[in-house]
Amino acid sequence: MTLRLIFVRHGLSSFNKEGRIQGRNDLSTLTREGQLQAEAAGKTISSIPIDAIYSSPLQRASETTRIIIKQHQSELQATYTDELLEVDLGPWSGLTKNEIKNQFPEELSIWQKEPKELTINRDDGSKFQPIKELLSQAENFLKSLFDAHSGSNKTILIVAHNAILRCLILKLINEPSKGFRRLKLDNTSISICNINFNDWKDRQVQIQCLNNVAHLNPTIPKKKSKKRIILVRHGETDWNKQGRFQGQIDIPLNKNGKSQAKAASEFLKTNILQKAFSSSLSRPKETAQIILNEHPGIEISLKDNLIEIGHGKWEGKLESEIKTDWPDLLQTWKISPEKVQMPEGENIKEVSTRSITGWNEICKDLKNDETALVVAHDAVNKTILCHLLGLMPSNIWMIKQGNGGVTVIDLSDNEGQPDQITCLNITSHLGGIIDSTAAGAL
Numbered sequence: 001m002t003l004r005l006i007f008v009r010h011g012l013s014s015f016n017k018e019g020r021i022q023g024r025n026d027l028s029t030l031t032r033e034g035q036l037q038a039e040a041a042g043k044t045i046s047s048i049p050i051d052a053i054y055s056s057p058l059q060r061a062s063e064t065t066r067i068i069i070k071q072h073q074s075e076l077q078a079t080y081t082d083e084l085l086e087v088d089l090g091p092w093s094g095l096t097k098n099e100i101k102n103q104f105p106e107e108l109s110i111w112q113k114e115p116k117e118l119t120i121n122r123d124d125g126s127k128f129q130p131i132k133e134l135l136s137q138a139e140n141f142l143k144s145l146f147d148a149h150s151g152s153n154k155t156i157l158i159v160a161h162n163a164i165l166r167c168l169i170l171k172l173i174n175e176p177s178k179g180f181r182r183l184k185l186d187n188t189s190i191s192i193c194n195i196n197f198n199d200w201k202d203r204q205v206q207i208q209c210l211n212n213v214a215h216l217n218p219t220i221p222k223k224k225s226k227k228r229i230i231l232v233r234h235g236e237t238d239w240n241k242q243g244r245f246q247g248q249i250d251i252p253l254n255k256n257g258k259s260q261a262k263a264a265s266e267f268l269k270t271n272i273l274q275k276a277f278s279s280s281l282s283r284p285k286e287t288a289q290i291i292l293n294e295h296p297g298i299e300i301s302l303k304d305n306l307i308e309i310g311h312g313k314w315e316g317k318l319e320s321e322i323k324t325d326w327p328d329l330l331q332t333w334k335i336s337p338e339k340v341q342m343p344e345g346e347n348i349k350e351v352s353t354r355s356i357t358g359w360n361e362i363c364k365d366l367k368n369d370e371t372a373l374v375v376a377h378d379a380v381n382k383t384i385l386c387h388l389l390g391l392m393p394s395n396i397w398m399i400k401q402g403n404g405g406v407t408v409i410d411l412s413d414n415e416g417q418p419d420q421i422t423c424l425n426i427t428s429h430l431g432g433i434i435d436s437t438a439a440g441a442l
Helices: 014-018 032-045 059-072 097-103 105-113 130-148 162-172 238-242 255-268 282-294 319-325 327-335 348-365 378-389 393-398
Strands: 002-009 052-055 154-160 190-197 203-212 227-233 275-279 300-303 370-376 406-411 420-426
Touching: 002 032, 002 162, 032 059, 032 190, 052 059, 059 154, 097 105, 130 162, 154 162, 162 190, 162 203, 203 393, 227 282, 227 348, 227 378, 255 282, 255 406, 275 282, 282 300, 282 370, 300 348, 319 327, 348 370, 348 378, 348 393, 370 378, 378 393, 378 406, 378 420
Parallel strands: 002 154, 052 154, 227 370, 275 300, 275 370
Antiparallel strands: 002 190, 190 203, 203 420, 227 406, 406 420
8 A cells, every 4th residue: 555645844934934943832823924835835735636634733833734725625624633743842942043052052062963862951850852752753653644544545744843744754764864964844845755555664665755845936945055966867768758777878868858858947047056967878968958058158077977877688678578587686676676786787886886976076076155966867866865865775766756856955064964955856847746757767
């Protein structure tokens, strides 16, 4: 059975606007801007059939939920649950960041570096660890959700807060190291995960998109670090459409692929770029060239270590043909890709090693206040994103990369801190919030 989970963070609140920590208190309400954001999110989601809605009961989230339901013109009633309450930050709630810096400097340093290890003293002298408690809360909610909706395919909307939504996503992908700082979720951002499962332990998760704010202005979250990379998968080819394994065979974009690249160019045209990099194969290079039509004067640096995985003898074949000659190997590839050595080709660890090397070279090449465009392939992008999320190369199926999909990474300004996935696999410019690009082979 499959669950599609649509996560929406509440709209801009009065405390958000004032720069105050909200936590679990219920003093903060939606601003007018937050209400308009919720309407925009509701319109975006309105075409998607929803089977159930769960929401935090705090008023900034519950009002967002009511606005979305109104836009959806649904007769569904939301279930309000304390399991979606925001993180409990005790005495920090209501304070500005400067007030916390002055009153709790040591604790703030821990929060910024490794929030999971933060310990807060309550007024009664007891201690607690907010993020560890929230991760446990997130797991309890997800387990109860799986139990309540087992046995059928459903789409479920979840409206809540920044920290609890991050913890829900982290729990779904097995809580990678320093994961809390690897994700970003803006007000009324939309994130989507698809889960195939029999029970909690036996689940296969795919992140379809993260922090999609294409329904807002600006359509990509504001840059909050000195260096940014916009990572794009090339547009569609005929072999993508047919479901052929193309790998390192140099297949060009088809007509739809060129249209996807043009749509990505239009989507990204207000983002100032200084540099561009591409795999040396023609399909990403042409995608980059089309995107750069809106950014004249930028030359593309070609990188051989970003070319697609070498499928060896599988290249040019349909999945049905591969299933005939290599049925066991194909099945293993779908379940445990790290165990597969492609016949006369590569394994996923080799691809990951060279892709991350190429990525690190690009990061090193960037200067402060620069943004670079990088265009590559499905497996290459997935191994890079696994690395950035703190996952292993074996987890590539956890991540969706649609043809012409846009991902944004803000590189950390602080040594020892992970880079941040600002948004992942945005395909709204291609026709909707749900990625409907070719489901063909790599």
